Amino acid sequence: MQTLKQHLNTLVSRCLSEASGIADCNANVITASKPEFGDYQVNGVMSLAKQLKIAPRELAQSVIVRLLAINDPMIERMEIAGPGFINIHLQNAQLLARADAILQQPADLIPAARNPKTIVVDYSSPNLAKEMHVGHLRGTIIGDCLVRVLERQGHRIIRQNHVGDWGTQFGMLIAHLREIGSQQVDLPTQLEDLETFYRAAKNRFDTDEVFAETARQSVVKLQGGDPEYLAAWRQFIDESLQHSQAIYDKLNVTLSRKDLKAESFYNKDLSTIVDELEEKSLLSISEGARCVFLPEFTGKDGEPLPVIIQKSDGGYLYATTDLAAVRYRSHTLKVDRCLYVVDARQSLHFQQIFAVARAADFASPTIALEHIAYGMMLGSDGKPFKTRSGDNIKLVDLLDEAIRRAHRLVTAKNPGLDEAAxxxxxxxxxxxxxxxxxxxxxxxxxxxxxxxxxxxxxxxxAPYLMYAYARIKSILVKPGATLKKYQITSLSEKAERDLLLKILQLPEIVEAVATDCYPNQLCNYLYELAGSFMRFYEACPILKAAQEIRESRLALATLTAAALSQSLDLLGIETLEQM
RNA sequence: GCGCUCGUAGCUCAACUGGAUAGAGCACCGGCCUUCUAAGCCGGAUGUUGCAGGUUCAAGUCCUGCCGGGCGCGCCA
Structure with missing residues (x-):
């Protein structure tokens, strides 16, 4: 089933094309910006009238005449407003019909995408050398939301947790680990706080020249495939992964071990990347390093900007790994779309990677490569966020504090509940x-x-939204709330109609989030939905209403609960029956 | 220096991607629980959308120039 907006937009666009004589017009139908403008408004008439040099209100009138001739059951009435808007009021019967269909089949609240695609979502990707900190929260949460939205639409999603498990800092950590290991110390205990462990290793590296040399040698041994060093490395990685998995579980994030595609996975491909770039004559040597220069990237004085593929000492860089990852996703996984949920500071990097990948055919011409950039977390002084001592705030600490505060609140609000609840x-x-x-x-x-x-x-x-849900649930378990058949029949109260219309608009928002990857649109929607319910709740008694109205309102409440829980699920937020 | 990005109410943020009189929440003031959960609802006050031009029937949104913040720009990831 098409969304209300899609249906109207198709309909009005067709009439606009007929009225104007221009093919493929876009009526640009959006939800009305104010209640007095009806349910939906047509914005596309005015710009077209301007093009044709005719009066916009006349064109609007001509569109309305055609719409009236079609006599679409969805439209109750229309009027021309302002400089040439068309305000559309929807037929209650159609809203009720849609509600009926969804009450029969609640999953239809969010219909499947017309053409399902295979999509990689690259997100979270912590550096395994350290503990996850608050800076990892955003990408992890946003990525997980996008994954849930796209999956819900029926797309095939491949999660890729591109964790950092390789590089020079692991030499330092392994050297430190081996030292401790030889002293018969319990390793999981030592690694209980990765941040502390990292600092200890770093401190030794900076202050002890002998240790520093051991660390450098460890990198060489590790990269050379020395079994002992590989074993120590695996041990460290495994421990660190347990830390991040514990965070994911606590956060109710859908990532698991099977979604890991660590940097080291691409080690075997790096020399091939260099070879293929060479074959395509894209490589040049600059100051000893192998670089790709693309004309579209220039720095100061119009000089081309390099993408360094291989260092002068032969080592590879993260650009190389990222290119290998693009190639793998495009040619091996054969995906249609690849989302990189990575912070905004890396936007130049990704522009370059995408451009090089296209030029070298690491990315097929049809794959969509999108950097889903997000901003940084700042402190209250507007500077990058750190603790007073200059450290990152650990994610576990943030989450534990959140839970503590919530516990205080629920204890104050609902002292009757037992401690476990x-x-x-x-x-x-x-x-x-x-x-x-x-x-x-x-x-x-x-x-x-x-x-x-x-x-x-x-x-x-979130608690506001969850509270709305809990309120509905507490009604639905009451004695007078059991019904054989759920059907909405009454929209006579404004609050009833507003609420139903809002519920029916959910798929429009989901569609927008799937396309543009802005989860806050879904949040805005949910806040409005919950607000509509709260007003309905205040204005319209449910259980005390007469039989017919009661049943209708119970059905409406049931439908609201479904819309709330399904939307919250897309955000990765769980609902509660009571709170 | 070049590039990207942001600047909206005291604070934190919206504004369906160019649409109608720029909206919420905190905080502040007032009203609503013997009636389905008051983590709520209703009402009130709050703006030169950084500044100046421009394009447009229409600009917070697009273009230009300033001002201010942040980030990035050859061998870290």
């Missing part, structure tokens, strides 16, 4: 609040990290 609720609400705080902001902008803002439970927050 309060703990469960606190965990769910705390995590949800953190995730929603990230998702509800436009991903491209930097944002200020602030404990109280992020862990706020009022207004446009």
């Amino acid at each position: 309060r703990l469960t609720i606190a965990e769910t609400v705390g995590i949800a609040a953190v995730k929603y705080a990230e998702l509800s902001k436009n991903r491209t902008s930097d944002y200020i990290f602030d404990w109280s803002t992020m862990l706020s439970f009022e207004g446009n927050t």
Whole structure:
């Protein structure tokens, strides 16, 4: 089934083409910006009228005449407004018909995409040398949301957690690990805090010249495939992966070990990348390093900007690995679209990688390569966010604090619940609040990290949405709420109609998020949906209403619960029956 | 120096990608729980959308130039 917006846009666009004589017009139908403008508004008439040098209101009138002739059951009435808008009011009967269909089949609330695609989503990708910190939150959460949205639409999704498990810093860590290991110390305990371990290794590296040399030798041994060093490396990686998996589980993020495609996976391909670039005459040597220069990238004085593929000492760089990853995704996985959920600082890097990949045919001409960039986390002073001592805040610490605050709140709000129930609720609400705080902001902008803002439970927050859901659930389990058949029959109250229309608009938003990858659009929608329900809840008694109205409102509440839980699920947020 | 990006209410953010009188939440003031969960609802105050031009029937959104912040730009990832 088409969304309301798609249906109207197709319909009005066709009439606009007929009225104007121009093929393939876009009526540009959007949801009305204000209630008094109806349910949807047509924005596309005015620019077209300008092109044709005719009066916009006349063109609008001509479009309306054609729409009236079609007599589409969805449209109740229309009027021309302002300089040439067409305001469209929808027929209640059609809204009710759609509601009926969805109540029969709640999964139809979000219809499948017309042409399912295979899509790689590259996200989270922490550096395994260190503990995950707050900076990893955004990419992990946004990526997971996109994955859920696209998967829900029926696309085939391949998650790629491109973790950093290779490079010079691992020499240092292995050297330190081997030293400790020889002293018969319990390794998991030593690695319990990776950040501390990293600092200890780094400190030794910086202060002890003998150790530093051992560390450098360790890199060479590791890269040469020495079994002992590889074993130590694997041990470290395995331990670190357990740390990140614990975070994913706590966050209710869908990543697991099978989604790992670590940097080291591409080691075997790196020399091939160089060879193929060479074959295609894309490589040149500059100051001893092998580089690709592309005309579209120039630096100061119009000089071409290099992408360094191989260092003068023969080592490879992350650009090389990224090219290998593009090649693997395009030619081996054969995906249609590849999303890189990576912070905005790397946008030049990805522009270059995508361009080189195209030029060298590492990427097929048809694959869509998209950098889903997101902004940085800043402190309240507007500077990159660190603790007072200059360290990153560990993600576990943030999550634990969120859960603590949620526990305090639920204890205050609902003291009647037993401790076990309060703990469960606190965990769910705390995590949800953190995730929603990230998702509800436009991903491209930097944002200020602030404990109280992020862990706020009022207004446009996850708890507000979850509260709406819990309120519905508590009604639906009451004695008078059991019904044989759910059907909405009453839209006479404004709050009823507003709520139903909002529910029916969910697929429009999902479609937009799938295309543009802005999860905050879904959050905005959800906030409006929950707000519509809250107003309905205040204005329209459900259980106390007369039989027919009661059944209709129960059906509407049921449908709202479905819309809320399905949308929250797309955000990766769990619902609660009580809170 | 070049490039990217951001600048919206006291604070944190929206604004369906060029549409109608720029909206929410915090915070502040007032009203609503013997009635389905008050983590809620209703009402009030808050703006030269950094500045100056330009394009357009229409600009927070596009173009140019300033001002201010952030980030990136050859062998880290």
